[in-house]
Amino acid sequence: MISANAERDYRLIALAALLLLYLLLTQQNLELWGVLPLALGALGLFVPGTVSPPFVLGVVLTLLVFQPQLASGFPGWMRQRTSAVEDLLLAAALLGYLIAHTRLLTLLRHAVPPDTRRERKPEHDRLRGRWLLPSKATRRSAASVPPRELPALLLSVPLFALVAYLLWIRIGVETPPETLQISPFLWRALLVVWGGGVTLVAVYALIAYLGRAQAGLDESLGYLQDQLWAATRGEQRQIQSWSVWARLHRERKEQS
Amino acid sequence: MTSRGWWTLVFLLLMLLVGILLNISALAVAGLALLLWFAWEWLFFVLRQRTLLRRLRVERRVGDDRGPVSTLWQSRDYTVEAVLRLEGEGRFPYLAVADPVPFALRHLDGLTHGDGELTPDQPITLSYRVHAPLPGVARFEGLRIEFSDLQGFFSHVGFVRMPLELRILPGVLIHRGGGPTVKRHNELLPPGIHRLRQPGSGSELLDLRDYLPGDPPRTIAWKVSARRDRLVTKEFESEVPIRCTLFLDASSSVRVPSPVWSRDDDEPLYFKPLDRLVELAAGVVRLNAALRDLTGLCVFDEEGYQIVRPERSPHHTNRLLQLLGDTAARGPVAGRADADALLPVAYALAQEVYPDLLRPENNAMPWWLTWVIGFPRYTRHQRGWINALHRSKHSMLLWATLLIPFGVLTANIAAAVFDGVPAWARSFLGGMFFFGSPILAFLGWLAFFFSILVSGKQRKLARWRKRLAALFCVRAMTGQGRPLPVPGGLELLLEDDDLFSEQLQRFLVEHQVPCAVPLYDEQGRYLFALPRKVELLGQALLHAVSRGHDNELFVLVADLLELDAAIEPLLQAVRVALGRHHQVLLVCPWPEGIPLPTTAQPAPPPAEPTLKSVLKQLTLERIDQAHRRIARAFARLGVSVVCASSKESLPLILDRIERLRSARISAGGARR
Numbered sequence: 001m002i003s004a005n006a007e008r009d010y011r012l013i014a015l016a017a018l019l020l021l022y023l024l025l026t027q028q029n030l031e032l033w034g035v036l037p038l039a040l041g042a043l044g045l046f047v048p049g050t051v052s053p054p055f056v057l058g059v060v061l062t063l064l065v066f067q068p069q070l071a072s073g074f075p076g077w078m079r080q081r082t083s084a085v086e087d088l089l090l091a092a093a094l095l096g097y098l099i100a101h102t103r104l105l106t107l108l109r110h111a112v113p114p115d116t117r118r119e120r121k122p123e124h125d126r127l128r129g130r131w132l133l134p135s136k137a138t139r140r141s142a143a144s145v146p147p148r149e150l151p152a153l154l155l156s157v158p159l160f161a162l163v164a165y166l167l168w169i170r171i172g173v174e175t176p177p178e179t180l181q182i183s184p185f186l187w188r189a190l191l192v193v194w195g196g197g198v199t200l201v202a203v204y205a206l207i208a209y210l211g212r213a214q215a216g217l218d219e220s221l222g223y224l225q226d227q228l229w230a231a232t233r234g235e236q237r238q239i240q241s242w243s244v245w246a247r248l249h250r251e252r253k254e255q256s
Numbered sequence: 257m258t259s260r261g262w263w264t265l266v267f268l269l270l271m272l273l274v275g276i277l278l279n280i281s282a283l284a285v286a287g288l289a290l291l292l293w294f295a296w297e298w299l300f301f302v303l304r305q306r307t308l309l310r311r312l313r314v315e316r317r318v319g320d321d322r323g324p325v326s327t328l329w330q331s332r333d334y335t336v337e338a339v340l341r342l343e344g345e346g347r348f349p350y351l352a353v354a355d356p357v358p359f360a361l362r363h364l365d366g367l368t369h370g371d372g373e374l375t376p377d378q379p380i381t382l383s384y385r386v387h388a389p390l391p392g393v394a395r396f397e398g399l400r401i402e403f404s405d406l407q408g409f410f411s412h413v414g415f416v417r418m419p420l421e422l423r424i425l426p427g428v429l430i431h432r433g434g435g436p437t438v439k440r441h442n443e444l445l446p447p448g449i450h451r452l453r454q455p456g457s458g459s460e461l462l463d464l465r466d467y468l469p470g471d472p473p474r475t476i477a478w479k480v481s482a483r484r485d486r487l488v489t490k491e492f493e494s495e496v497p498i499r500c501t502l503f504l505d506a507s508s509s510v511r512v513p514s515p516v517w518s519r520d521d522d523e524p525l526y527f528k529p530l531d532r533l534v535e536l537a538a539g540v541v542r543l544n545a546a547l548r549d550l551t552g553l554c555v556f557d558e559e560g561y562q563i564v565r566p567e568r569s570p571h572h573t574n575r576l577l578q579l580l581g582d583t584a585a586r587g588p589v590a591g592r593a594d595a596d597a598l599l600p601v602a603y604a605l606a607q608e609v610y611p612d613l614l615r616p617e618n619n620a621m622p623w624w625l626t627w628v629i630g631f632p633r634y635t636r637h638q639r640g641w642i643n644a645l646h647r648s649k650h651s652m653l654l655w656a657t658l659l660i661p662f663g664v665l666t667a668n669i670a671a672a673v674f675d676g677v678p679a680w681a682r683s684f685l686g687g688m689f690f691f692g693s694p695i696l697a698f699l700g701w702l703a704f705f706f707s708i709l710v711s712g713k714q715r716k717l718a719r720w721r722k723r724l725a726a727l728f729c730v731r732a733m734t735g736q737g738r739p740l741p742v743p744g745g746l747e748l749l750l751e752d753d754d755l756f757s758e759q760l761q762r763f764l765v766e767h768q769v770p771c772a773v774p775l776y777d778e779q780g781r782y783l784f785a786l787p788r789k790v791e792l793l794g795q796a797l798l799h800a801v802s803r804g805h806d807n808e809l810f811v812l813v814a815d816l817l818e819l820d821a822a823i824e825p826l827l828q829a830v831r832v833a834l835g836r837h838h839q840v841l842l843v844c845p846w847p848e849g850i851p852l853p854t855t856a857q858p859a860p861p862p863a864e865p866t867l868k869s870v871l872k873q874l875t876l877e878r879i880d881q882a883h884r885r886i887a888r889a890f891a892r893l894g895v896s897v898v899c900a901s902s903k904e905s906l907p908l909i910l911d912r913i914e915r916l917r918s919a920r921i922s923a924g925g926a927r928r
Binding site: 024053058065082086092098099111112138140144146160163167171188193208211214221222223228229233237241243 | 278293
């Protein structure tokens with residue numbers, strides 16, 4: 001896949017997702033307002049760096065939250081219900097747009113954030129490419145995009161949307177215990193936060209253990225040494241500082 | 257996580273929570289889908305970071321037009337190919353690689369960086385060309401890697417260490433002029449091309465004598481025999497080699513790099529006097545090899561010396577050149593240099609090459625520690641009052657809030673218990689207890705907070721110092737660098753400024769990072785004046801004399817300009833050498849940019865004296881006087897002193913060496 005193709009493909013996918021998003025927003029009677037994420041997203045796609053994907057997500061979030069007020073032909077207090085297909089399609093559209101746009105940014109802007117130390121310009125041509133010296137931000141070269149990346153993207157989008165929908169159905173079944181006088185929506189939010197937090201901690205602990213178990217000799221020695229130092233640094237400091245004082249004192253005497 | 261990742265995560269969480277709390281199913285499902293996908297990407301990124309990074313390997317090939325090489329030559333171009341491979345299963349969806357070019361080499365063309373997907377079947381290959389401008393050692397550290405997910409939400413910068421050191425041998429110095437000379441007497445066997453005025457099998461006629469039975473008929477001088485009416489035979493001179501031993505100064509004083517910017521890019525940026533000396537020594541080695549002379553080499557510094565006895569074989573010449581290459585790679589180490597001046601460079605290098613050993617999980621520095629204590633507690637360096645305040649704040653706090661109040665309290669109790677304490681003393685102690693101690697404690701805390709407020713830079717340096725000290729200890733434990741006590745090495749490096757400074761310099765030297773080494777300490781003493789090396793040079797010379805076969809040529813290539821007051825041990829050794837009918841020549845490296853003493857005109861006083869011009873004038877005068885003293889001391893013994901300054905002077909010096917031994921020996925037996 002050549003450079004132009006990778007960029008073009010991601011642009012097309014992102015545009016398609018934005019168009020789908022626009023159609024879904026028009027289904028919710030947000031015809032005029034639905035143009036906003038489409039226009040902003042398209043601007044970000046063709047002028048990279050002007051509009052970032054989180055901004056588009058924020059606009060969609062705002063539109064959906066204030067849908068009763070912004071939708072034409074609906075009373076301000078009534079929210080239009082959406083079907084399961086609409087929910088799935090909206091999730092897929094947002095996910096597709098987010099993936100495509102962010103991957104496009106790695107091709108056009110940078111894949112790894114630039115190091116702040118690199119902002120200083122080298123004083124001499126010969127110093128370029130040397131240690132500790134600036135270089136350009138690492139941008140993903142489009143020539144290195146493997147051909148299977150696009151099908152994997154198109155496959156993952158509906159998959160994640162479907163899993164999320166099933167999960168949402170499962171969460172919707174949950175009701176708060178009778179002892180807790182809280183709304184079911186707050187209870188579901190607490191469940192999501194609690195479940196997500198516990199899963200995160202468990203996975204992180206597992207990965208940390210995995211990293212420690214697979215650490216090399218250098219890292220393990222460093223870790224053990226650090227533990228020893230943390231436990232005995234006060235005593236070590238007393239001993240070493242007095243030995244240094246004695247050496248300096250002896251040298252001073254010898255000099256005089 | 258990158259800023260792009262954080263912003264995305266914030267909006268995803270917002271979408272999910274708002275969707276759930278407001279019961280907007282479209283928003284909740286979308287938020288959930290995006291969050292699941294985000295978590296999936298994070299999980300795979302972290303798993304790759306923890307498991308796959310350790311399975312990266314670097315293969316490197318350095319070669320020229322004829323194929324791979326294991327030794328480089330000065331002033332030649334080479335192709336470097338670095339291949340990054342992943343062993344086992346797995347893949348990196350996106351990985352960027354950069355190959356830092358060693359400081360001893362100059363990048364010519366080709367990309368030193370690349371990126372792409374990395375799988376076990378699909379390595380990333382870099383290929384570029386370099387030039388070796390100076391002799392020494394080119395150290396390839398490994399590959400710097402940056403990898404991220406495909407969206408750029410998470411990134412990690414690491415380094416695959418795979419150090420490879422290649423010697424750069426001194427290049428060929430073409431010497432025009434010079435040639436066979438006459439040697440007075442010799443105990444060595446031929447062949448050689450120096451004429452020895454003793455009968456032998458050379459080509460030059462030495463004498464005529466009467467024919468003796470057994471003389472070969474082809475040596476009969478027929479015309480002379482006809483004139484004298486008796487058989488006269490010709491005697492020819494011997495052709496013998498000369499033995500030359502080079503004494504090369506590799507002490508820290510000639511290893512100090514100085515930045516030199518030339519108009520053309522061919523010149524090195526960081527020039528060491530040692531580079532010039534190595535070039536000169538390599539030139540002498542090659543010249544002697546061309547003349548079929550025997551050459552020996554003694555490399556000495558402030559710690560010891562290494563002697564290679566004179567030989568003539570190509571293998572020996574190659575060995576000498578390799579030794580010269582190793583010598584050229586050495587860097588300066590001054591035990592009393594201020595560590596704070598070198599710390600930023602060393603920390604930046606460690607961040608690049610040893611990021612895994614600086615990670616907080618392996619090398620933690622509690623954030624509050626530098627607020628409470630400062631290290632080292634005792635040092636020889638005077639770094640200003642802020643530094644002194646920073647280092648003594650712990651003691652200050654301890655005395656002001658604990659020791660003095662408790663001491664005063666104890667004294668008060670003692671005064672109350674024991675009779676005979678004067679009333680005024682009791683009053684004083686009471687005043688101290690009620691007023692003095694609180695005021696002192698208040699002042700102590702005030703100074704403590706003030707020291708925290710003003711010592712931001714010192715605290716940052718302290719954090720860097722702890723991390724680097726831990727790194728040095730780990731390196732010492734794994735056999736890299738100098739050994740350190742275990743356990744306790746880490747705290748010793750924090751408290752011992754001299755030891756830490758030495759470790760810092762050795763770390764930088766090992767990785768060949770040119771940096772501005774402080775030349776003078778706070779008292780204005782030159783840090784690289786090393787009288788010990790003169791003693792060692794004298795010992796090495798005596799050692800060579802004691803094992804010398806014949807009247808040999810000893811070429812001392814040594815920096816003695818800052819040691820003109822301490823050369824007596826060397827003069828004694830030179831006297832012994834001359835007493836044994838050897839010849840000695842002293843070559844002094846001359847500071848770059850300063851006119852040679854033979855051409856130096858007395859500089860007129862500047863029209864508008866500035867501090868810089870006055871300092872320059874004083875420096876010139878000081879160096880000139882030092883040189884005069886050395887030249888005078890050696891001239892009394894009949895030893896010539898030659899100065900080696902710029903590249904153009906090398907052929908001149910070689911010619912001088914050649915003329916010197918020619919003139920000395922051809923004077924019909926007169927040694928000097």
